[in-house]
Amino acid sequence: MEILIGWVALCFAVAAWAHSKGRFAFGWFIISLMLSPLVGGVIVAALPKVGKAALPRDEAGQPITDQTHVRCPDCRELVRRDARKCKHCNTALVPQ
Incomplete structure (x- = not known):
């Protein structure tokens, strides 16, 4: 159970990071939930800022x-x- 809570918490962190870069947070939450927060975080790190964040x-x-x-x-x-x-x-x- 603790692993699941940690997984979801890291997915929220990836979503917040994506949101700070001007990306759709809910979409990145779902992507990191399905793949892994590590994979989602690496992809978000590689993406440039867009919109007002840029x-x-x-x-x-x-x-x-x-x-x-x-x-x-x-x-x-x-x-x-x-x-x-x-x-x-x-x-x-x-x-x-």
Whole structure:
């Protein structure tokens, strides 16, 4: 009985990991339940992130999009849209 509980718990872990990569968690739970959590985990590890999980993120963990960030006119680094000064080169930015 303990082995079955451990098996299902590891399947939930694989599903949570797949969900964090933007994948369908229930599907990966079923795949790892049928095959094995080890096989499911190896496959999930090999898969790239998709959707919103694949977007690059800033220091605060927020996704970087055209609505939230702009490029500095001097150094071309990404800075937050509401910034007054570039954090990389200290150039004054024009509000947009």
